[in-house]
Amino acid sequence: MSEQEIIGKGTWIDKLASELLEREKSLGRNLDLLKVESGLGASGIPHIGSLGDAVRAYGVKLALENLGYKSELIAYSDDLDGLRKIPEGMQEFGLEEHLAKPVSLIPDPYGCHDSYGMHMSSILLDGLEKVGIKYEFRRAIDTYKQGVLKDNIHTILQNSTKIGEKISELVGQEKYQKYLPYFPVCANCNRLYTAEATEYIIDEKKVKYRCHDAEIGSKMIKGCGHEGEADIAKDLGKLAWKVEFAARWAAFDIRFEAYGKDIMDSVKVNDWVADEILDFPHPHHVKYEMFLDKGGKKISKSLGNVLTAQRWLEFGSPKSILLLLYKRITGARELGLEDIPSLMNEYNELEDINFGRVKIDNKAKLVKSKGLYEYVNLLNPPKQASTHVNYRLLIELAKIFKENRNERVMKKLLDYGVIKNPEPEIEKLIELAGNYSDEFDEQEKTQIDLDETAKKALKILADTLGADEEPEDIQNTIYQIAKANDVQPKDFFKILYQIILGTSRGPKIGPFISDIGRKQVAKKLSEYT
Template sequence: MTEQDIIGKGTWIDKLASELLEREKTLGRNTDLLRVESGLGASGIPHIGSLGDAVRAYGVKLALENLGYKSELIAYSDDLDGLRKIPEGMQEFGLEEHIAKPVSLIPDPYGCHDSYGMHMSSILLEGLDKVGIKYEFRRAVDTYKQGSLKEQIHTILQNSAKIGEKISELVGQEKYQKYLPYFPVCANCNRLYTAEATEYVADEKKVKYTCHDTEIGSKLVKGCGHIGEADIGKDLGKLAWKVEFAARWAAFDIRFEAYGKDIMDSVKVNDWVADEILKFPHPHHVKYEMFLDKGGKKISKSLGNVITAQKWLEFGSPKSILLLLYKRITGARELGFDDIPSLMAEYNELEDIYFGRIKVDNQAKLTKSKGLYEYVNLLNPPKQSSTHVNYRLVIELAKIFKENRGQRVMKKLLDYGVIKNPEPEIEKLIELAGNYADEFDEQEKIQIDLDDTSKKALKLLVDELGGDKELEDIQNTIYQIAKSNDIQPKDFFKILYQIILGTSRGPKIGPFISDIGRKQVAKTLSEYT
């Protein structure tokens, strides 16, 4: 990559913003305000993937502003969506009776918000607040009640036959050739998906519907039999997903929205509806892969294998979440809390590159690394570097010191010469690492390539550390084992740091092993012999 090829700060975020601007110029649209949007699911507990949608959209907003354009993020909660299934872990709340009702009409089972939907939305909004994302929040229930989509609903329903044919052609779904792509909320039972609309009276702006049995997932949901009419501007109802995005884009003038591969079909149809029916050029898109759990399953609200921002922030910094989400956008990634130590270390490395403590000769890589650091700091990087303390080192110390942990770990860091003075930032790191140490007994094994000589030396050290004989000088024992096996001591120390701390250096290794406990270290090292 040459310097001429570098766009903005050299990241995928800058490339997306540049593509968006080129497209807007080609379309000849006004660029005074470029809105980006993120949809927030409100039917289950929001996870890191849900957060990622908004965080990445915010990155594009920042990139547009960096290029001199005004931009804002709309965070839209789809809280008129119907509850399709009970999320894992919520069976005790008696939500079965509310299946197919809009989540904004279901009472909050926790009793702290105006609805189930608002409770779930608030979890995600709190996560965004904690990592520093600024947004304008809009709710589906308000959007529809206020008639903000009335014009788009009218146009879509007038063209429902044409849309039904196109949906069948594009994705093979045929039900919208029979029913309108609009679900009124049944006036009798408050259910959404059971009230299927069959006719639109355009001059009155009303749909006629019947509430009958319908299948949601693999379950039959009973309709109440009510036959009614619903005014699209006054009565509660919502567009089907296959057309609703398009209506929002046109009504809110949205220029960018990312999407997950799980809704590709909906986006394909919505793009066509926006372009051909609403005459609003669809937004610039980027498709991202889903986060998977460590078992390879998609992280899902209904499966209950969620990693929330709130839980993550018990163990890692807000910067670690932003780094996770801004590193890249393509490719499926397995995600777990055991990724936190490496992300905490990676942030420190990026900071060292940014402030010139680590030299990077490749100009494109240097620009990209610095750019990524700036985006992780939401384009407001600090004026000077923070004090870096190895997160894994603090975890190991936190395992030793459970009583009066903060003070005792801080003292050890001072004794080791890792820090010069106690700082509030390091107190917070000790708290996070302590939470991690308490929650997770085992850390993921760090992969290191070792030759036979190194393995033999490690085996000798394991025997010494794991034996019953007291070792007066662990530092010297390690030194002697290295020398007797023709290994440079500094190289052997480096191997030990990599195994114990996941880094190439650390505090003086002998006293550190003594603090952790030599038999505990022997057990860890034995996995590599």
């Protein structure tokens, strides 16, 4: 890769920002402020995937600023969305009566925010703040109440017949050939999706609606039968998703928004509405795959397999989350807390590359690795590298020492020569690894390619360590077993580090095996023979 081919920091984020700029220039639009947006779902507990949407949009904002342009992230909470399902684990809060009501009109079951919707939004905003993301927060309920979208709503409803036909053509949904793409909140029962609008009175800017039974989230919700008119400027209501993004993009002047493949159809229609109905060129997009749990199911608020940023941060650093989200954007990924140790260690490897401790001959890989490191540090990287301690090493030590854990693990790190001085940063790492070791008994088995010679040597060592008579010098025993079985000692030591710590190096292995327990190590080695 030549110098000329490297864009910004050499990552996918820079490539996206560059594509966005080229498109904006070709459209001839003002480049004084380039706004990027992330939608925040407020109908259930927000998970890492929800956080990822905003974190990645923020990365594009940073890349635009790095290229010399002013940018800001708008985090938009869709808190006028109706509650379609009761999230797993929240059945005891009596939310059944609030199904189909806007989440901003449902009381907070926990009693600490002005609504259910704001409670859920606050969890995501707290996660963003914990990982260092800065944003301009907007709420749907305020946006609609303040009339920010009213002109766009008026234009969309004037063109509802044309839009209904296009929705049918693009995605095969015929609903909006019968109803308007706008849901007023029923003045009688406060429900949203049961109040379906059938007619727009253009000169009065009012919709006629009737509240009737509707299937919402595979459940039939009874309508109250109320018939009425709703003023789009004064009464509370909400555009359908098939057109709402477009109205928002035009009102906020949004130039970039990523989207998950689960809303592809909505984005396709909204792009057309923005371009053809609102005369606002739709934002630059990138499509991302959804995060899956370790069973291969989509992480979902309603399924209850949610992994929140707060839960992740009990065990891993904010930088481990940012690394997860900035590594790449394409491809579905299975995600679980068991990924934390490798991400914690991977960050250290990136830092070593950044500060020249590890040499990378491939220019493109070097630039990309350094760029990724800078984005994980939100383009404000430290001036010098931190003290690195293998996270799996800390987990193993934390399993041994339950009492006075920080002090005793720190002493072992000093004894092993892993660190020179105790540091507050290392204390925090010990605390995180301690939480991890207390919660999870086993680490994922490291996949290693072993030939028969290495397997034979491992079996002999496992049998030796598992015997009642303890080897006086474990370090020398390992060395002798390797030599006697035609395995290079340095290769054998590397294999042991990979099995025990998931890395190619670590503290002196003999004393370390003695500390964590010979029979425990023997059991782990026997899994590879």
